[in-house]
Amino acid sequence: MQGLVQNQQNQPIGGAPHYKRGEFLNDVREVNDEPQVKILKDIGMRLVEKCDGLPLGVKVIGGLMRQKRIRRTDWQKVLDDSLCEGFVHGTSDDLEEIEREYYDELIERNLIEPDKNYVDQEVCNMHDIVRSFAHNVHGDEALIAHNTEIGNNDKLKSDKFIRLSLANKGLEAHEMEWRSLQTQISLGTLISVGNIKTKPGDSFVSFSSLRTLHLDSLNLDAVAKSLYQLKHLRYLSIHNSNTSRLPENIGLLKFLQYISLSGCLSLAKLPCSIGMLQDLRFLRLDGTNISVVPRDFCGLTSLRKLYGFPADMDCNHCSLEALGPLSQLRELSINFLENVASSSSAIQAKLGEKNHLRYLSLCCTSRLGDDVVLVEEEEGISEKDKWQIEEVFDVICPPLGLENINIEGYFGQRLPRWMMPTAVAPLRSLWILTMDDLVCCTELPSGLSQLPCLELLQITKAPAIKHVGLELLQPNNQVGVAFPRLQELRFGGMVQWEEGEWEEQVKAMPTLEEFTLKMCKLRHLSSLEKFSSVVLLVVFRNTNLERISNLPKLQKLVIVMCPEMKVLEGMPALQRLNLEDYDMETVPRYLQDVNPRHLLLDCSLSLLTSIAAGKSGPEWHKFSHIQQVKAFATDERISRKRYVTYRRDPFRFETNISGSAIAQARNRRKWLTYFQTCPIEDEWLTGYDTRMQKNVCTSVCNAYRHLSRWLDEACLHCREADNIGSPSYQWTEAAVYSACTRIILTRQT
Template sequence: MAMVLDAFASYPQSMLTKMAAEEVHLLLGVSVEIDKMGDKLKDLKNFLADADRRNITDKSVQERVGLLKRAMYDATNILDLCQLKAMGRGASSVDAGCFNPLLFCIQNPFHAHDIGSRIERLNKRLDSIKDRSAAFGFINLGSYEVRGRNIHALRPGNSSRETSGELNRSGVVGEKMEEDTRALVEILPTEKEGYNKIMVVAIVGVGGIGKTTLAKKVFNDEAINVKFDKVTWLSVNQYFDKIELLKTAITLAGGDQHSENALAVLQPALTTALTGKKLLLVMDDVWNHIAWGDVFETTLAYALAQGSRILVTTRDERVARVVSSEKDGHEIDILKDIWLQIVAKCGGLPLAVKVMGGLLCQKNRERRDWEMVMNDSIWSVSKMPEELNYAIYISYEELPPSIKQCFLYYSLLPKNAVFLKSCIIGMWISKGFLHETSDDWEQLGSKYYNELILRNLIQPDIDYVDQIFCTMHDVVRAFAQFVAKDEALAAHSGQTGIISKLSGRKFVRLSLESELSESHELDWSSLHAQKTLRTFISVGHTNMKPCDSLVYFPCLRTLHTDSTNVVLLVKSLDELKHLRYLSVERSDISSLPDNIGNMKFLQYISLEGCKQFVKVPHSIVKLGNLRCLIFHETCINWIPRGFCALSNLRTLRGFPALVDGDWCSLEELGPLSQLRPLGLNVLENVSAAATSSAAKARLGEKVHLTYLTLSCSSRLGDDGLITEGEGVSEEEHRHIEEVFEIVGYFGQRLTRWMSSTSASCLKSLRILMMQDLVCCTQMPDGLSQLPCLQFIQIIRAPSIKRVGPEFLHPYHHHNYHPSPAAVACPRLHEMVLGGLVEWQEWEWEEQMQAFPVLEELGLGNCKLRRLPPGLASSARALKKLTVQCIQQISDLENFGSVVDLAVDKNTDLERITNLPKLQKLVIVMCPKLKVLEGVRALQRLVLEDYDMETLPEYMRGINPRYLHLDCSLSGPEWDKFSHIEHVKAYADDGENLRKWYVLYTRDPYNLETN
C-alpha cells in the first residue's frame, strides 16, 4: 500500500538520480555520503506505507513521521544548495546543466567539505530515525502494494509488443474460445434501435489469457468481413505515438500519405479516407483510453457510417468502461445489495455517498472488489476524530501516493479565493509532486487534477468552462487539513488564537486569508518564527511595515500573495534561493528585482492584474528552468531582447506585441517550441510593415500549442475603419488543439482563417471565445465545420444585426442545399451569445439540423424578437436555457427537453408554453408575463419582482413543490400559493431586501412569518 511518505521520499531520490546523471556529487567529492543517503532512503521505504496509515490516528507514530519528513526536507535543501553553487560557476550559460563541477570543486574546497559534512550529519539522523522506529513494529506492506489501482503504475509484461490481424490457427484451441468468437461475430454486425452510430466493444483480461487471439478470430471471420466495408487492425501498445498511430490508420484506410506531423492535419485526412464507410476497427493491446479518446473517437464519429464497430482488447477494465458505449445492466444489478450496504455506512451524508460513488467507479464491477470497500477495517475504527469522515478516509487510502499529496495540498488553498487549475498544477510542480521521468509535468498534473474530480474529492464549478476551477467541500477540506495538521496550517488571519498557533509551532505550509475591512491582530512580524516555511499563501490584506522582509523564510519554495502592499517585500525576493513558484497577482508592484536571474530554480511567475507593472528585468532571460510566465492584465511596455533563451517555457500569457524599429517582440517567440498556452496582447501594434516580423514567431511550428489568445486593445465605441487586420495567418493556427480566444478584434469581418474555406486548420478546437468584436458585422461561418468544438462564447459584438443560415451551413450563399443528414456543430455542448446589442434576426431554414448534443444555451442583451422554431426542434438535448435582457422577445415555446429555464428582465415576454420537462423556472422582472402553460413537470419556481402589486394569475394553474418569492411588502395573496407544498417569500424594506418573510409548508402544516 503505497502512501504519501513513499511519494514524499521519492522526490529527494529523483533529485539524487538527476545529480548522478550530471556527475555533480562525484565531482564535488561527496559521492560516498550521497550514495549512503540514497541507500538509507530505500531502507526507510520498507515501513513508510504502514507508518503513513498509522500516522493519521496514532499520536506516537505522528512524532516519528514528523522527524522523517523534516529529514527529507533538509535533504532537498542540501541537494538544492549543491546544485545552486555548481550552477553559479556556470553563470554564463542559461542551461542549468552546463557547468564544470570539477573546476568548481578545485576552486572551492571549503564548500565541497561543507556539503559533505551536512550530508554526513543527515545520514546519522536517518540512521537514528530508522533505529528508533524499530520499536513501533512497522510492517513491510508488500512493497507498497496499492489497495486501489495506481493509475500511472507500469504493469509487468512486454508493453511494446506489436500484433497483426494474421491468425495462426494451429495454436487456437478450446470450446470457450469458439463460443466467445461466435458471440462476437453475432453481436458486432447487429443493428438494434437505440444503438449508437458507432458501438465500442471491449475484451478485458490479464496478459496471456487470449484477448488478442479472440480478436484475431473475429477479425478473420468471413461472416464479419462481408458485413463491413472495411476491416482494419491496429496494434496500439502502451508507448504508442499518436502521430504514428494516425499515419498507420490513414494508410490502412487507403488514404494519402502525409509528411505532416500534426494531429490537426492527420485527423481530417483520416476523416476523408473513411467518410461514409461502415468500419470494423480492432484496436489491440490498449493500455489507456487516450488512444481512443484523443486520437480516434471524434474523427471516427464524424466520418463513419451507421453500424460501424470498434473492438478493443485491454488489460484494464477502466479503459473498457471509458471506451465502451454499452452498459451491462445485469452486472450492475448484482452489485446493488453491496452498494446499499455501503450507502447505509455513509450515515445519510450525501457527500459521503458521492465520494463512495467516485471510488467505486474506479473499481472493477466485481463483487470481490466492492466487498473489499464494504468490509474495509476503517469502517470499524472506534473513537474516530470528528474531522475524519469514514467514507472520505477510505477514498483517501485508495488514492495513489503521488495524488495523495496533491489532494492534501489542495485543501490548503483559501476557500473564498479562486485558484485556477493551471495555478494549482504550478504549485504541485514547485513542490516536487510531479517528478516522473516524463518532462511534461503539466499534463501529468492535469491527470491528477482530473482524478480528484472523478473521485468527487473536488467539485467543478459550473460557472467556469472546462473544469478550470473547482471547489472542495468543507467536510473534505476538514479531513485533509486534519491529516496534514502537523506541518500545514490554513487559517483566517482574524480568527482567535492565530498568533499563539504561529508562535508555538513550526509549519512547513501556511495559508492565510483576510479582508481589508477586518481589524485583526496578525501582522508580518508574527510570522518571523516560521523559518521552516516552504509554502506561503496569503490572500487579502496583510499588515506590513517598510522594514518587513522575506529573509525570515530562507526555505520558501512557493510564494503566492495578492496583498496590495506586497511591494514592500519585492526588494528581498532575491533572498529566496529555493523559490520555484512566485505569484503576486493583482498587487501594486511595478517591478521585479533586477537580479531575479540569480533565482535559478524559478519555474512559475505570475504578475496577472499588476496594473503598475511596466518593465521586465533583463536578467529574466537567465531563468532556464522557467516553465510559466504570466503578464496578463499588466501594462508591460518593454520586453528584453534575448527573451527567446527561455526555451523551457510551457505557458506564456499576456505577451505584448511591441515594435522597435525593425524589431518586433514576437520574434522572440520563434525558438520557444514547447509552448502550450500562449496569449498575445496589443496586436494592433503589428501593422502590415511588421507582419514579416510577426511571422518569425513561428506559431505554425509549435506542435504542442493547445491554447491561443489573440488580444487587441478594445475599441468598443470607435467607428473602426480597419477592415481586415490579419496580424497572424491561417498557417500560424493549425496546431491549436484546445482553446482559442479572440479579444478586441476591430476588423469588419473576421480573418480568413475563420471562414468556411479555412476552418479545417482548427479541426481539433474544443473551446472558442470571442469578445469585443467592435466592428464585425457577421458571425464566423466556419464554426459549424469544427467537429470537436464543445463551447462557444461570443460577448459584445455590437455591429452584428443578423445571423443568417450561413452561420450553420456556410455554403448556403453558394447555392448549397444541405442534405437531411448534415448536422452542424455535432459536438457543441454549450453556447453563450451576449452583448450583440443590435442583433434582431436569426434565420433558420426548415431543413437545417444543428446542435444535436447542445445542453446549455445563454442569450442576452440583444434585440431578437423571437427564437427560430428550428432551434427548439433541433436542439433536442438542450437542458438549460437562459434568456436575459432581450427586450422585444414575446414568447418562449416548444423546448421539449429543457429542464432549467431562467428569464431575466425580458420586459415584453408574455408567454412561456409547452416545456413538458421543465423542472426549475426562474423569473426575474418580466412584468408582462401572463401565460405559463405546459410545464407539468415543474418542481421549483423562483419569482422576483419588487414592482408587482399582485401575484400573477398563472400561479393558480401551476403546482410546483417549491416556491421562492421576492416581492414588495404589499404583494402576496394567500389563495394563489397556498396549494404549493413549500413556500419561501421575502419582501424588502429599503436596503434590506429580505426584512419581511413568510415560510410555509403545506403538509405537515407550518407557517412562520414576521
C-alpha cells in the first residue's frame, strides 16, 4: 500500500493513464450536476495546477470540494487558501466567510435547525436541549432570566457576570430599572429584550468592558449620550425602539464592527460622525425612517453588509454616489430607488465593479395593497415615470458572481435589460431570484430560463401579467433544457393570469420539486405532467382553479380556499393532503379519487360536526379510505379547538364534539333535506293573508308528508291550521327552523 501511495505521489497527471485532468470534476459532483460544475471549470483546473498535477493530491482536494457548495465564492476561497495543509486564515478580509462556514457546520451537526420560512437558511432555531447544554457550558459566567425570574433572582444583585441575557416581555413582565444592572461592572455581553425603565442620569459608564450590546424594545434616549464611553464595543443592535437619535459622537467607538437599527421607526437620520467608523463591517437601516445619509458615509470602506440604504436626491447630488468607494460589499439592499432622477446618477453606485457582491436587493416604494391593486392615493403611473425607472434599473447591472437578487416595487413595463437572453452573463452564478410588486410589468423575460444555477424563482404581486408560457421556457443553449437546476418555483398575486401554454416538446425544469401557486386565475394545472419531479404543490386562493392532474411523483398537496376545485387525479405517490376552506359545506368529492396516507382538514365547525358523526354521517364515504385523518375547526375564537381524528387500520375514531351537537346537526340536515325537496319559501313572506298561507302550506305538506312523520308537527303552518299557532305569528325561516328543532329534541328526550 505504501508503495502504491508513493507511486501516485510521484506520478503527475500528464503521465497517469487512469486519471485525466477532466476527471477532477467528476470527483467533485455527480453526473447530474455537470452543467453547473462546468461553470466552475476554470477554478477547478487552477486547483489541479496548484496540486502540481499529482493524482493523490487531486483526489484529496476533490473529496474536500464535495463538501463545499457549488458556488464560485466557496471554490475561490479554497483556491486562495493554503489548500494542502487545510489551515484556516482568519484575516480581516474573510471573517464573514469563516462565520458562514461555522454557521453551516452547526446546521450540518443538527445543533441549529433552519427555519423553512426563510430562503438560504437565513434564520435558524435552536433545540431546547442544545440551548440548555450551551447554558451549562457558560456556568457561573452567564445568567439567562425571563420575566418573573428576573425579580426573584438574587444572583443578579450579588454575582458578577460576563454575559447577561434578560427577556422581560408580555403579561408576566417584571418591572425593572436600568440602575439595577449597573452593578454588573464585568459585563462583556448584554442582551435585553423588553422594557427597562430609564431615568435621567442613567448611563453606560459602569459597562466599560462591554463588547456586545443588544437592546430590544428599550427607549434609549436617556442613556444614548453615554454610549461613546463603551470604548471596547464591537456589536451594537438596537431593535424596535422609539429612540429618535443616535449620539453625534458615535464615531468615537473605533472598534465598532456591527450596527443594526431594525424597527426603530422614530429614527430619521444618522449622526455625521458615523463615517469615522473605519472598522464597521455591518449596517442595517431597514425598518427605520432614515431617508438620507451623511456625505461622509462613503468613508465606511470596510462595510461588507449594508441593508436599507436610502436612495435620495439632494439638488444634483445622489446618495448612491456614497456607495461607489464601498468595494468590499458582499450584501447590499437599496430602498427608494424611485427617487433617483436619472441613469447617470445610478451609475455612480458602481455596482458592476463590486466583485465581492453576492446578494443584491433593489427596492422601490410599494404601490400595491394586499389585494394586489393600486392603493387609493395613487393616481396611476405615468409613461415618463415608467421609462425613467427602466433606465435606472438598466444601468444598475450586477457584477459577475452574484448569487441572490431581490427586486421589489419595480414599476417599469419591462424588466431590466440584463435579464434578457442576450445579456444574462452577469447572472450566470445566480441561485435565488425573487421579484415582488411588479405593478406594470406585462411579461417575464425569457432570459430567466437560461440561468444555469438558478434553484429558486419567486414572482409575487404581478397584476399586469396575463399569460405565462413558452416565452419563459426557452431552453438553455448549453444543456438544451429550460431552468436546468430549478428546484422551487413560486407564483403569487398574479391576479390576471388566466392561461399557461406549455408545449410537451419543450424540456423544462427537470429538477423542480416544489411549486407554489397563490391568487391566480388559472383553471387547470394539468399541463405539469412534464415536470415529473414535483413532490410538493401548494395552491392558495386560486378562485378559478378546477383541476390538478398528472403529477406522478407528487407526495404532498396543499389546497387552501380554492372553492371551484373539482378534480384531483393522476398522483399515485401522494402521501399527504392538506385542505383548508372554512366556507365549504361538505367534504369535497374529489377526495374519493385520490388515496393519500394522511389528510389534514381545517374547516367550519358545522362541517366538522357532520364529520364527527362517523360511519352514520353523510361524509364518511368520502374519507374512510384514507389511513389517517385529522380535522379541526375554530370554536369560541380558539383556533383548532374542536377536532376529529380517524385511523383506518387499526380502526380508531375520536372527537371532542359532543353527542348532542352531532344530533342537532343530524336533525338540521333532515330539515334541510325536506326544505330542498319541498320548497315553500313563499310561505314565509309577511304581510299576506294568514289563512291563505295555511291552506297552501297544508296542501304542500300533505303531498310530502310521507317523507317525514314529524312534518305535521314540525311545520307551524300546519299546526296553526289546527289552532295551535298564533294567527299573528311572523312566518320566517328562522322561526320555522327553531320550532322544528325544539319539537325534534323533545321527541328524543
